[in-house]
Amino acid sequence: MKFSLIAAIVLFALAQGSFSQDDTNLDNLSQYFEDLKNKVTQELTELISNQDLANQAQTFLDDRKTQLEPLASQIQDQLRTAAANVEEQIKPLAANVQAQLKPMVDNFQRQMEAILQKLTEQAQAISN
Known part of the structure; x- marks a missing residue:
């Protein structure tokens, strides 16, 4: 597709000098570019609307999801284990801090x- 556009531009550049005086050839060249534009538009439309491409993309996504689900499950299990370990370490620390802070707060x-x-006593003395 890019090659066709480049070839058309080169053809136009070469043709510009030799066809500039001849209206018939210029009309033919204009028609060629119009046909080329229509063909490229049609091919792109077909490519975009091609159901096979959409099905391939969906299949690709489904395959990746299937591959990643076990990994996600493993990560969740590891995170649960890590959270449990952190909780086991923090509970005694929190209890220790609370025990040390209670006398200070009291x-x-x-x-x-x-x-x-x-x-209050000074305020009462002043008010009397």
């Missing part, structure tokens, strides 16, 4: 309560 709460109590 101490912070007591300090805040004491500050709030002092502020």
